[in-house]
Amino acid sequence: MYKLTVNLADFLAQYWQKQPTIIKGGFASFTDPISPEELAGLSMEEEIDSRFVSNLDQNWHAEHGPFTEQKFAELADSHWSLIVQATNHWHAGAAELVEPFKALPQWLLDDLMVSYSVQGGGVGPHIDQYDVFIVQGMGKRHWRVGAKDIGQYKETKRHEALRQIESFDAIIDDVLEPGDVLYIPPGFPHDGYALEPSLSYSVGFRSPKEQELISNFADYVLAHDYGDKHMDKPTLSATEHFGQISADDKQTLTNMLMSALQDESTIKDFLGCMLSQSRHQLNIIEPEDKWSAENVAQHLANGGAIYKVAGLRALLHEEEPTMVYINGEVFKLPEAQTWLARALTDSEVIVDIEPNSHVVPLLTELINKGYWFID
Template identity: 40%
Template sequence: MYTLNWGELSISEFLQHYWQQKPVLIKAGFNQFADPLTADELAGLALEEEIESRIVSNKNNDWQLHSGPFTEYDSFGEDNWTLLVQAVDHWHPEAAKLLDPFRFIPNWRIDDLMVSFSTPGGGVGPHLDQYDVFIIQGEGKRHWRVGMPDSSLEQHCPHPRLLQVTPFTDCINVITEPGDILYIPPGCPHEGISVENSLNYSVGFRAPSQKDLINGFADHLLDQNLSGERFTDKNRAVANSIGEITVADIKQVKQLVTAMANDDNLLPHWFGEMISQAKHELDINQPDPHYSPEEIAEYIEEGSVLTRVGGLRCCYYQATPNSDILLFINGDKVVIPANELSTVKLLTDQDHLSVEDNLLFSQSDSRLQLLTQLINQGYWYFSE
């Protein structure tokens, strides 16, 4: 278990003064930090076809990007390259624990844990991200420079798949050591260059754009065959120019579009399904054959505990205390009675279900049926 040491800050002060506002270095944020994996283990993950990985190298200012999987590294030399592996929390339970200290931000906002290994001089160049990130320094040291948002900066591509930014003025210039944590808000230019062989852990957050939201909402309407109301213009005045789209026309269109977006019976269903979908492959193994509720009840009685598969996104929505609860798991939606909030919180707020937790499910046929369904989908598994 990792405990975040804020120093003179508190979580409330961080959220008030830094979150999405300005970068900050949390020195020794993890005291006596121990890496949850080794560079060799990371290289092992990069061998797998289903795990997204890439190597960024820079030899004499010749930037190159290579996509995994990777079977060898000798060709890259001993310096100036970085291996990056996405969604390590999906595949490595110990590394996944690094996300827990940052869960003062809701589950639906947390994206994944990216882990990188860099040789001396390795990095991806100065760049911008459009999402919040906490970067934890593991083994080794890294030189970080971070600036404030600057509209005069220009982005360019030294490689077709690598986006960088022009030189920037830094407000943080530091050598990070094991356990140091760097928080970088969206739009802040930054660059990290490895001083020696080093590991870094990046806790990223989801920040859907307006385009993403509109596209996703439109797809949902198409999937559900929801056409909504049609444009109407009762009492229209005589047109002065038949080629004109009037201000009143645009106002009517705007009202038609926003009316659907303001539908509280529609929007939460779509958003929960969309935001709970994993962006990267999950390590799901469905039991074969599937369990019956009776078998699950027996395991619970025998004292078995359950673990949630790494990277599984779980969240819920309840409009009022008396409303049904919408439980979202990996893009699926289950409607749960309002009086089962404690059950829903167990499934969304905890990675592990203890013997005592599981007893709650065995006390109700509907709860046991839900748990059986989740286990048969491979979302939860018996770990003891």
């Protein structure tokens, strides 16, 4: 079990989206949860998002997986990195590294990205628009972080698949060793490269942009057939100006546009559905032989556990703790089952519960959807 050596609440108050910093020994006696060979194995899978970046002699090259064994057999001894996104969705050991950060809202958690780099390997100087905790595993990596200054840094196209900037002056210039943690808020330029074969673990937190909210809300309105009406104006009068939008019509249309945004129930369900969907593919596998409610009840009665699929988002609103949003779906629980809603949203494992008539049908449905599973 991984445990931070700093108080996360105090850390957030001082640094979160304010300034980058390095926590020396952020994880004491750190042990890598995954090996380079296992990471390479994940990058060979079609459903897993992986990248390969090389920069030998400043000749930048990038490509997406899946990769083959031949690819790894032909690699040079230096200046390349293998990157696998959402490793916590596919590797149980790697998923444990997310646990210490669960004091932050789950809907903000993007993924655990793991990078294996040989000497000189990195992705070049760049700027991200999300918060990230970079945990150093095996080996050493040199990091530089610059000041946040929107518009100061010029983008450069060393490769079409890489969004890099030209250069920056460092406010942090240090070497990370196993267990060290580098925190970088959005908008701060940074660049890291391996001094020797090394593993880095990036726990990223990302909120939706305004345009994502607007775009997704429009899709939600269309999918649910909301607002299917035109402007109603029986008082329309003749006008001298054919091409003019009257101030009154503009206000009416604006009111139509804003009406959906003023419906608290619609917004609540939209946000629950949107934020409960992961940006990365999940390892959801529906069981070929569906579970019956009787079998699930017997499993629970025997003290058996039910496990949440890694990375699956299960959320609820603070003011409505019996409405659970799971992977974009809505599940309404009885008032007496608030504790179950909390178990679904806060825990990775459901165990030691009474298999009553309210609990079993919902758990059976979630198991047969592949959201939870019995090992």
